[in-house]
Amino acid sequence: xxxxxxxxxxxxxxxxxxxxxxxxxxxxxxxxxxxxxxxxxxxxxxxxxxxxxxxxxxxxxxxxxxxxxxxxxxxxxxxxxxxxxxxxxxxxxxxxxxxxxxxxxxxxxxxxxxxxxxxxxxxxxxxxxxxxxxxxxxxxxxxxxxxxxxxxxxxxxxxxxxxxxxxxxxxxxxxxx
Amino acid sequence: xxxxxxxxxxxxxxxxxxxxxxxxxxxxxxxxxxxxxxxxxxxxxxxxxxxxxxxxxxxxxxxxxxxxxxxxxxxxxxxxxxxxxxxxxxxxxxxxxxxxxxxxxxxxxxxxxxxxxxxxxxxxxxxxxxxxxxxxxxxxxxxxxxxxxxxxxxxxxxxxxxxxxxxxxxxxxxxxx
Numbered sequence: 001x002x003x004x005x006x007x008x009x010x011x012x013x014x015x016x017x018x019x020x021x022x023x024x025x026x027x028x029x030x031x032x033x034x035x036x037x038x039x040x041x042x043x044x045x046x047x048x049x050x051x052x053x054x055x056x057x058x059x060x061x062x063x064x065x066x067x068x069x070x071x072x073x074x075x076x077x078x079x080x081x082x083x084x085x086x087x088x089x090x091x092x093x094x095x096x097x098x099x100x101x102x103x104x105x106x107x108x109x110x111x112x113x114x115x116x117x118x119x120x121x122x123x124x125x126x127x128x129x130x131x132x133x134x135x136x137x138x139x140x141x142x143x144x145x146x147x148x149x150x151x152x153x154x155x156x157x158x159x160x161x162x163x164x165x166x167x168x169x170x171x172x173x174x175x176x177x
Numbered sequence: 178x179x180x181x182x183x184x185x186x187x188x189x190x191x192x193x194x195x196x197x198x199x200x201x202x203x204x205x206x207x208x209x210x211x212x213x214x215x216x217x218x219x220x221x222x223x224x225x226x227x228x229x230x231x232x233x234x235x236x237x238x239x240x241x242x243x244x245x246x247x248x249x250x251x252x253x254x255x256x257x258x259x260x261x262x263x264x265x266x267x268x269x270x271x272x273x274x275x276x277x278x279x280x281x282x283x284x285x286x287x288x289x290x291x292x293x294x295x296x297x298x299x300x301x302x303x304x305x306x307x308x309x310x311x312x313x314x315x316x317x318x319x320x321x322x323x324x325x326x327x328x329x330x331x332x333x334x335x336x337x338x339x340x341x342x343x344x345x346x347x348x349x350x351x352x353x354x
Contacts, residue, residue, distance in 0.1 A: 004181070037255045049247040053230065053240070063230070070226040071248055078214045080255045 005036050007076035008176050009101040010167070012085045013094060013146060014109030015138045017119040019155035020085040023109065023163045028083050030168065034177075039075055041068055042085040056135040058090070065093040069100050076102035087137050091144040103176055107167060108149040113138050115156045150174070182213050184253040185353045186278040187344070189262045190271060190323060191286030192315045193301060194293040196332035197262040200286065200340045205260050207345065211354075216252055218245055219262040233312040235267070242270040246277050253279035264314050268321040280353055284344060285326040290315050292333045327351070 010027065012020040021042055032038045047054070050067050054060040065088050072082045082101070088094050098104040116138065117125045128136030135141045146152075151170045153163040171177045187204065189197040198219055209215045224231070227244050231237040242265055249259045259278070265271050275281040293315065294302045305313030312318045323329075328347045330340040348354045 039251055039255065050227070050244055067227050067244075071251065074216055074248065074257075075251060075255065078216065078252065078255065078257045 008103035017116040018109040018111040106149040185280035194296040195286040195288040283326040
């Protein structure tokens with residue numbers, strides 16, 4: 001077997017519990033099945049290996065995204081399909097990632113805040129609302145919506161599978177699959 | 178053209194001015210010519226993009242190498258030839274990199290301290306000797322020699338080109354080229 005794919009960077013952004021990781025995980029699995037080299041970068045991995053010194057101030061969030069961007073840059077220019085899932089609330093840092101990485105595709109997991117609060121998978125929103133967590137995006141910290149994302153997922157209206165198919169269709173249109 | 182190579186990690190270690198980067202740069206250029214995907218990771222790049230919060234205490238050096246190891250791991254398991262040049266003075270962290278990355282090859286740029294001091298490319302040794310730089314490896318900070326490096330370069334006795342050929346020969350023997 002000898003397959004060579006172009007690398008690209010699927011940058012999932014959105015509020016906590018907006019569905020970024022659910023869709024990203026599924027897309028990653030499908031790309032692997034299709035023979036792509038795939039790497040997932042998300043908070044769980046990266047905050048352990050790369051950025052465990054960092055908190056959630058704007059400065060620390062920016063530095064977190066800076067390091068992720070560096071890794072995504074090296075991987076995507078070497079033929080890897082990189083899927084990142086980070087709230088990445090600041091437009092400036094997402095635009096920086098767009099410039100630095102290969103074939104950057106911004107994927108906005110769009111979901112109304114009240115639905116995200118209802119989901120509250122890890123109980124973090126409730127803690128933030130009670131003031132037990134500070135600088136929590138959507139409650140006590142800003143989220144700057146993407147203005148020209150390549151893909152917008154409406155995760156309150158679509159199933160995960162529908163969102164996944166939307167991503168795959170768009171990647172085909174963009175010539176990346 | 179469709180070429181697929183196994184990834185590997187060439188981990189250059191040695192005192193400041195021991196010749197790690199000169200040999201690494203040349204090997205990287207040759208591997209690129211031969212069609213490999215190649216990434217160089219060295220202090221200049223990494224301390225800008227990944228670890229600019231870090232100093233030179235043991236804790237910070239270890240964290241620096243931890244982050245580099247993470248990046249080398251992701252690249253090498255995706256078919257990239259990764260060449261790292263870091264003093265990486267602590268055996269424990271080099272051994273950790275060996276476990277984490279794909280096809281790890283430790284390359285010790287061996288050179289007597291007095292020769293390194295004579296070279297002193299950036300005048301850092303003199304500053305360290307005068308006490309203007311603290312925690313400088315070889316002067317005021319330890320260097321733990323490799324005990325079972327796959328390749329030992331004697332950079333005081335070999336030309337850069339001889340060292341380069343030694344690396345390429347050994348990589349061929351190891352089945353990596």
